[in-house]
Amino acid sequence: MWVRKRIDIGWGGIGYGLLRCLFPGKAVEHERSIASQLPRPEEAVICFSVRSGFDLLLTALKFPEGSEILLSAMTLGHMADIVRAHGLVPVPVDLDPDTMAPDMNALERSIRPETRILVVAHLFGGRCRMERIVEICRRRNILLIEDMAQALGSGRRWGGGQSDVAMFSFGTIKTATAGGGAVLRVRDAELGNEMRVAQAGYPLQRRMPFAIKLGRIACLKFLGYRFPYGLFRRLCGKLRIDADLVISRGTRAFPGNNLIVMIRRRPHPALIALLSHRLSQFDPRYLRRKTMIGRLLRDELSCMVDMPGKNALAQTHWVFPLCLGNSGEVITKLVAEGFDATARQSMEVIHAPAGREEMEPTRIAEIYDRMVYLPAYPEMGAREIMRMARVLSVTLNGVARGAGK
Numbered sequence: 001m002w003v004r005k006r007i008d009i010g011w012g013g014i015g016y017g018l019l020r021c022l023f024p025g026k027a028v029e030h031e032r033s034i035a036s037q038l039p040r041p042e043e044a045v046i047c048f049s050v051r052s053g054f055d056l057l058l059t060a061l062k063f064p065e066g067s068e069i070l071l072s073a074m075t076l077g078h079m080a081d082i083v084r085a086h087g088l089v090p091v092p093v094d095l096d097p098d099t100m101a102p103d104m105n106a107l108e109r110s111i112r113p114e115t116r117i118l119v120v121a122h123l124f125g126g127r128c129r130m131e132r133i134v135e136i137c138r139r140r141n142i143l144l145i146e147d148m149a150q151a152l153g154s155g156r157r158w159g160g161g162q163s164d165v166a167m168f169s170f171g172t173i174k175t176a177t178a179g180g181g182a183v184l185r186v187r188d189a190e191l192g193n194e195m196r197v198a199q200a201g202y203p204l205q206r207r208m209p210f211a212i213k214l215g216r217i218a219c220l221k222f223l224g225y226r227f228p229y230g231l232f233r234r235l236c237g238k239l240r241i242d243a244d245l246v247i248s249r250g251t252r253a254f255p256g257n258n259l260i261v262m263i264r265r266r267p268h269p270a271l272i273a274l275l276s277h278r279l280s281q282f283d284p285r286y287l288r289r290k291t292m293i294g295r296l297l298r299d300e301l302s303c304m305v306d307m308p309g310k311n312a313l314a315q316t317h318w319v320f321p322l323c324l325g326n327s328g329e330v331i332t333k334l335v336a337e338g339f340d341a342t343a344r345q346s347m348e349v350i351h352a353p354a355g356r357e358e359m360e361p362t363r364i365a366e367i368y369d370r371m372v373y374l375p376a377y378p379e380m381g382a383r384e385i386m387r388m389a390r391v392l393s394v395t396l397n398g399v400a401r402g403a404g405k
């Protein structure tokens with residue numbers, strides 16, 4: 001069985017992280033070496049997670065209560081929770097499903113005098129065209145943030161140079177994971193410093209939970225090989241355990257309802273050391289192979305089925321979503337053929353707040369419930385990708401005939 005998503009770290013990387021739990025070294029030195037890889041090192045703010053960094057940013061900015069924060073209408077639900085925790089109002093901006101970029105009409109309509117920030121999420125491993133967005137934000141005096149959590153290595157390594165803040169995540173399922181951590185590029189030096197000062201007051205991430213997290217990542221990595229994953233799925237079937245749920249719980253950060261307390265941490269030096277190590281070892285060749293495999297699958301499927309984000313810029317296919325009318329049936333077929341497709345979403349549709357019903361993101365809501373994620377990575381090889389495409393084609397044709405009767 002081909003697992004839906006590979007954890008992007010090698011055994012050497014996990015070993016390095018565990019070793020650093022014993023001999024963490026100095027945080028400032030690791031931070032300096034991370035910063036030195038950025039186009040402008042002085043912009044780097046190293047955080048416990050993107051969620052922590054975004055929260056720090058809102059803390060430093062101190063916008064008046066009721067200020068509006070525009071968010072890409074599909075993103076991590078926690079991003080909206082963090083906005084609300086600051087007494088601010090998250091307002092969704094609908095997306096164009098073809099590119100997953102903000103719909104320009106929706107963006108123009110969304111802006112009001114109380115609008116302070118726009119957060120553009122670059123989704124699924126591709127990027128949004130930014131020129132017009134940058135222009136609009138400048139003209140309307142809105143702080144522009146790029147959420148690059150899913151787009152590391154799409155285009156230039158540290159894309160996101162046109163915005164005021166760009167956020168890169170190294171969480172469990174992200175490209176070049178370090179088992180957590182985030183790098184924020186903050187253009188305004190004063191703002192960056194205020195964030196660093198606020199962060200210095202936070203409790204330090206504890207070492208043991210980080211070591212345990214690396215252990216969990218090692219388990220997920222082992223389970224992600226084809227044979228162990230097949231065994232795991234069969235075992236779950238026998239025991240009547242929902243394998244889908246086990247996998248998604250295993251990768252989720254900050255579960256429960258204590259989000260704000262949990263994200264307000266300083267990253268442990270061991271985490272910063274691993275993050276620095278992961279960046280220095282970053283190999284664009286793997287991402288290029290992943291891009292090629294994704295492209296192969298896209299070209300096979302493009303005439304049969306809709307793919308959200310298919311026309312995004314520099315699409316690396318970090319994940320491979322499709323839009324189907326009969327996802328349940330298709331998933332059953334794919335799973336039976338050894339492809340771990342899933343309809344489980346880690347992101348949510350952000351709904352319009354009361355009084356701003358006109359901002360309800362209808363275009364993205366319309367496809368959200370029909371989305372299915374396929375496994376697609378270089379380890380599968382072209383033959384298996386083509387086999388999966390055939391299974392899909394046969395299933396979809398069968399369904400179409402059935403519906404035509």
Ligand SMILES: *Cc1c(COP(=O)(O)O)cnc(C)c1O
Pocket residue numbers: 048049050051052075076079121147149150168169170171174181182253
């Ligand atoms: C993963 C992700 C985040 C959160 O990153 P963390 O570092 O885990 O907090 C935010 N936004 C998007 C779009 C993501 O995919």
